[in-house]
Amino acid sequence: MSRPTNPETPLVAGAIDSHCHFLDMARKGVDVRGMLSRWVESGGAWTVDVGVDLEGVQVRRTLAAGFPQVLRTHGLYPSVAAEPDVASLVARLESLCRTDNPVAIGEIGLDYHRDYASPVRQQDLFRRQIALAHKLSRPVVVHNRAADLDLLSALRDSTLERCGVMHCFSGDLSFARKCIDAGFYLSFAGNVTFKNADSLRDVARYVPDDRLLVETDAPYLAPHPLRGRTNHPGLIGHTYACVADARGISADGLAQLVLSNFTRLFRPEEYYEL
Numbered sequence: 204m205s206r207p208t209n210p211e212t213p214l215v216a217g218a219i220d221s222h223c224h225f226l227d228m229a230r231k232g233v234d235v236r237g238m239l240s241r242w243v244e245s246g247g248a249w250t251v252d253v254g255v256d257l258e259g260v261q262v263r264r265t266l267a268a269g270f271p272q273v274l275r276t277h278g279l280y281p282s283v284a285a286e287p288d289v290a291s292l293v294a295r296l297e298s299l300c301r302t303d304n305p306v307a308i309g310e311i312g313l314d315y316h317r318d319y320a321s322p323v324r325q326q327d328l329f330r331r332q333i334a335l336a337h338k339l340s341r342p343v344v345v346h347n348r349a350a351d352l353d354l355l356s357a358l359r360d361s362t363l364e365r366c367g368v369m370h371c372f373s374g375d376l377s378f379a380r381k382c383i384d385a386g387f388y389l390s391f392a393g394n395v396t397f398k399n400a401d402s403l404r405d406v407a408r409y410v411p412d413d414r415l416l417v418e419t420d421a422p423y424l425a426p427h428p429l430r431g432r433t434n435h436p437g438l439i440g441h442t443y444a445c446v447a448d449a450r451g452i453s454a455d456g457l458a459q460l461v462l463s464n465f466t467r468l469f470r471p472e473e474y475y476e477l
Contacts, residue, residue, distance in 0.1 A: 214242075215458040218443060219465050220250040220436040221390050222310075222344065222370045222418035225266045226259045231422045231433045235266045238435050243272055249465060250436050251418075253310050253344060253370075255280035257295055260303065274471055276344055278309040284320035284328040293331045300339055306469040308336040309344020310370065313357075316348040325350075326357055333361040342468055343367035345387070351378050358385055368468060371420045372406065379406045383414055388468055390416035393426035393434060396445040404449045416468075417442055417461050 220242075225235050242250065252263055254277040267273040277300055279292060286292060300308070311332040313325050336343045342365040347354045351374060366386035371394070372379065379389060389410050395403050407415075417439065425434035426441035440454075447457040466472075 214245045214247055214437075214440050215443060215454045216246040217248045217458045217462050218246065218439060219248050219417065219458070219461050220419050220421070220439050221368065221416045221461075221465055222251055222253050222392070223421040223434075223436055224255070224423075225252040225263055228422045228433070228435055229262075229266065233422060233433060233435050236270075238437055239267070239270045239273065242436050243270070245437070247436060248272060248462060249274060249469075249471065251276060251306070251469070254278055254305075255310050256283060257292065257299065260299065264303075274306045274469060275303065276307040276309045277303065277305045278307075278311040278332060278344065279328060280310055281312055281314040281325050281328070281346060282317075282319040284324040289324070289328045289331065293328070293335060296332070297335055297339070300335070300341075305341065306471060307342045307344050307367065308332055308339070309367070310346045311343060312346035313350035313354050314346060314348040315350045315353075322350075322353060326353060329354075329357050330361060333357065333363060336367070337362050337364055340364050345369050346371075347374070355381055355385065358387075365468075368416055370418060371424065373403060374406070375402065376406055376409060379409065383411065388414045388416050388464060390418045391442065391446055392418050392420040393424040393430070393438070393442055395449075396426040396441055397430065398427060404445070407446050408449045408451075412460050413464060413467075415446075415457075415460055416464055417446060417457070 251274045368388040369382050370390050371392040372389040421434040425432045443454050447454045
């Protein structure tokens with residue numbers, strides 16, 4: 204089957220990309236500012252540029268300059284747990300957050316699939332950042348890979364004023380229920396469109412209306428039929444169409460749900476002049 208010459212499927216008005224990475228998109232050759240112009244012209248609402256370390260913050264600001272539709276988060280990815288002094292890094296993260304005013308702390312979490320650092324070190328970094336999120340009254344954007352039990356344990360042992368979102372959710376229905384019971388939103392990325400993702404589409408069908416988000420995780424996880432390409436927010440229409448179909452609603456209806464959930468979770472009006 205030949206791929207379409209124009210891979211960008213039309214966006215529904217008010218579409219949101221709740222999680223992408225501008226620095227990584229730029230490193231893979233995406234014209235981020237050009238993409239953002241097309242995103243706005245096509246009816247895109249909010250997009251969230253998610254941080255994973257303390258590097259490149261000024262570049263991220265420059266890429267988003269002039270686009271009030273872009274929100275930012277800051278966090279330390281599980282790989283940072285390999286650093287010798289995570290306490291000082293979390294202190295620097297706090298200083299950055301107090302000056303740059305992100306809408307959330309993230310991307311943070313646990314990843315036992317990759318040998319970044321020991322589970323103990325990853326859990327220590329994760330718990331420190333959960334505490335920071337509570338201190339700053341921010342939600343968390345959570346990464347989880349092969350660490351379901353320890354992730355939930357860390358969240359249950361901690362105090363979080365505003366909970367957060369399980370980004371790029373890829374767990375089963377049982378884990379989804381536990382995350383929802385813990386107060387979290389679930390966000391679905393391009394992997395929900397993959398041909399072998401029937402069980403994940405079942406989860407997308409199950410999630411309550413008020414706990415659902417959609418994302419790209421760009422430049423990763425380009426949706427079917429563009430799997431393997433460099434992803435960006437302009438491709439999110441495929442994911443909206445897939446999730447809407449799984450839930451038996453229109454793409455416009457899904458966009459309205461996601462917009463309501465997004466603004467309730469991230470409260471952009473508290474940090475940005477709209």
